[in-house]
Amino acid sequence: MKKINPVIKVKTIAKEQSIKLSEKAIAKTAEAHNFLTDVADFFLFLSRTCKETFSRDFEFKEFLRQSFQIGYKSLPLISVTGFIMGLVLTIQARPSLVHFGAVSLLPGMVAVSLIREMGPVITALICAGKIGSGMGAELGSMKVTEQIDAMEVSSTNPMKFLVVTRVLAATLMIPVLVLYSDALGLFGCWVGANIKGDVSFVLFCSQAFSHLEFIDLMPAVIKSFFFGAVIGLVGCYKGYTAGRGTESVGIAANSAVVLSSLLVIIVDLIAVQITDLL
Amino acid sequence: MNPIQTTANTAAKTKSLEQVIDINNLRKGFGTQEVLKNVSLQLFKGENLAVLGKSGSGKSVLIKCIVRLFNPDHGTINVLGEDVTALNNESLGELRKKIGFLFQSGALYDSMTVRQNLEFPLRRIKKDLSQKEINEKINEALENVGLSDTLNKMPSQLSGGMRKRISLARTIVVDPIIILYDEPTTGLDPATSDEISLLINDIQKKYKTSSLIITHDIECARNTADRLIMLHEGEVYKNGQLAEFEKSSDTLIRSFFK
Numbered sequence: 001m002k003k004i005n006p007v008i009k010v011k012t013i014a015k016e017q018s019i020k021l022s023e024k025a026i027a028k029t030a031e032a033h034n035f036l037t038d039v040a041d042f043f044l045f046l047s048r049t050c051k052e053t054f055s056r057d058f059e060f061k062e063f064l065r066q067s068f069q070i071g072y073k074s075l076p077l078i079s080v081t082g083f084i085m086g087l088v089l090t091i092q093a094r095p096s097l098v099h100f101g102a103v104s105l106l107p108g109m110v111a112v113s114l115i116r117e118m119g120p121v122i123t124a125l126i127c128a129g130k131i132g133s134g135m136g137a138e139l140g141s142m143k144v145t146e147q148i149d150a151m152e153v154s155s156t157n158p159m160k161f162l163v164v165t166r167v168l169a170a171t172l173m174i175p176v177l178v179l180y181s182d183a184l185g186l187f188g189c190w191v192g193a194n195i196k197g198d199v200s201f202v203l204f205c206s207q208a209f210s211h212l213e214f215i216d217l218m219p220a221v222i223k224s225f226f227f228g229a230v231i232g233l234v235g236c237y238k239g240y241t242a243g244r245g246t247e248s249v250g251i252a253a254n255s256a257v258v259l260s261s262l263l264v265i266i267v268d269l270i271a272v273q274i275t276d277l278l
Numbered sequence: 279m280n281p282i283q284t285t286a287n288t289a290a291k292t293k294s295l296e297q298v299i300d301i302n303n304l305r306k307g308f309g310t311q312e313v314l315k316n317v318s319l320q321l322f323k324g325e326n327l328a329v330l331g332k333s334g335s336g337k338s339v340l341i342k343c344i345v346r347l348f349n350p351d352h353g354t355i356n357v358l359g360e361d362v363t364a365l366n367n368e369s370l371g372e373l374r375k376k377i378g379f380l381f382q383s384g385a386l387y388d389s390m391t392v393r394q395n396l397e398f399p400l401r402r403i404k405k406d407l408s409q410k411e412i413n414e415k416i417n418e419a420l421e422n423v424g425l426s427d428t429l430n431k432m433p434s435q436l437s438g439g440m441r442k443r444i445s446l447a448r449t450i451v452v453d454p455i456i457i458l459y460d461e462p463t464t465g466l467d468p469a470t471s472d473e474i475s476l477l478i479n480d481i482q483k484k485y486k487t488s489s490l491i492i493t494h495d496i497e498c499a500r501n502t503a504d505r506l507i508m509l510h511e512g513e514v515y516k517n518g519q520l521a522e523f524e525k526s527s528d529t530l531i532r533s534f535f536k
Contacts (some may be wrong), residue, residue, distance in 0.1 A: 037356045141388070150385035153345050154452070156401035 066169035070191040082181035086188025108211030110189040124227035130237040136256030139239025140249040157184040163236045170232030175224035223271035234260040286316040295322035304353035328491045328503035333382035336512040337492040375403045378454030380462040384445040386433040403452045408424045419451040439457045439470035459491040
């Protein structure tokens with residue numbers, strides 16, 4: 001049997017390992033490069049959207065249509081979730097408050113938590129799922145079936161017609177949906193309070209609003225505008241930049257939901273930190 | 279590979295005609311893949327020019343470069359006397375108003391009815407038209423493609439052939455000077471393909487348009503083209519009349535004209 005020189009054997013193994021490590025390093029660098037390219041593309045898309053928003057010939061009719069789609073068509077879903085949110089919060093919190101003899105604080109506690117945090121974040125997350133995925137899938141399928149190209153060759157700016165209208169509609173409609181959801185959440189809380197107790201609606205309202213201040217409402221409304229902008233931008237970006245195959249429509253819709261939900265949480269974190277400083 | 283064969287006959291015939299599209303030394307690549315390599319061609323006024331080629335030969339990329347849906351890497355594209363590659367967005371938009379584009383998939387807007395699909399480019403390109411004039415133009419375009427009864431239907435309610443016809447109606451409703459057809463008969467049965475080919479001829483006669491027809495369907499090319507160009511691996515392989523192609527003994531050309 002032929003004897004292999006151990007030095008050569010070690011050298012060969014070392015060379016193989018070195019090649020494997022290099023390949024891994026190249027793959028990781030490519031991944032990082034793709035991520036950074038994606039981030040840069042998103043910011044370019046954002047700047048183009050801002051530029052087109054303030055340029056001439058605003059597509060007002062399409063903006064109204066999108067506002068109707070985003071606002072009015074989301075009402076049933078937001079109604080159910082808002083009501084259940086208030087009801088569940090009340091049912092969960094009541095035993096603890098009864099234990100401390102502080103059941104009269106229940107409306108105020110639920111009102112503050114709904115209006116400051118739960119209402120805006122839960123509504124935004126639901127809208128990220130419904131509206132973000134809808135935008136990603138719709139624009140993605142328009143890209144795949146060359147409808148965006150058709151728009152471009154018929155002298156229509158698709159960024160202005162498709163993206164600006166959707167982003168603005170989402171930015172303006174989500175705060176409205178948040179306020180609507182807050183109202184239904186408070187109604188759900190009143191229903192919850194009446195399951196095991198007896199509180200009149202007038203008394204409930206006076207207890208709830210006595211704990212609320214203007215400073216509770218304003219940051220929530222302001223951050224809702226940002227949630228709307230994030231959902232609209234991410235949904236449109238993912239759809240508009242979808243690949244050419246049909247599977248890219250699914251990928252666009254899915255990644256729009258994932259990324260916009262993540263960004264909603266991050267924006268919320270930043271908003272809470274800023275509110276805390278004020 | 280054979281050299282570019284432009285016949286003296288074709289050149290003499292077309293020399294005196296006015297060029298509406300003049301492409302010179304066009305190159306376009308994606309990443310490391312070069313799709314178009316030094317393509318030059320001319321489309322003359324009132325002419326139907328068919329560009330033949332196998333899938334992946336760069337036909338669709340060529341047609342999309344003409345309306346600058348893709349930016350060329352090198353070369354010049356003159357359309358109606360304007361260099362497409364040098365135009366700013368506003369001028370490009372103005373030039374696009376004179377060009378009709380029939381997409382391979384039809385590209386009808388799914389969320390709009392047939393009427394809204396036709397009204398969409400019309401309102402943007404012919405801004406001075408009244409609602410009555412718009413309605414008349416829509417009805418006329420639909421009559422020309424033989425689908426007047428589909429006005430309020432959604433694209434999802436139409437068959438493949440009907441979608442192509444409506445798409446063609448949307449293209450002609452704005453009175454383009456040039457029409458670019460991207461695979462007009464792809465995915466259609468032979469009878470419907472023939473109908474579309476006849477429609478292309480009718481439209482050319484009625485609207486006096488110049489047409490560039492991208493196709494790999496030899497029957498469509500036979501029925502519609504005044505002149506043919508064959509693209510192969512991103513280059514112009516042969517340019518000439520239908521008869522010259524049919525007589526050719528070249529293997530690649532013969533594979534199309536069996």
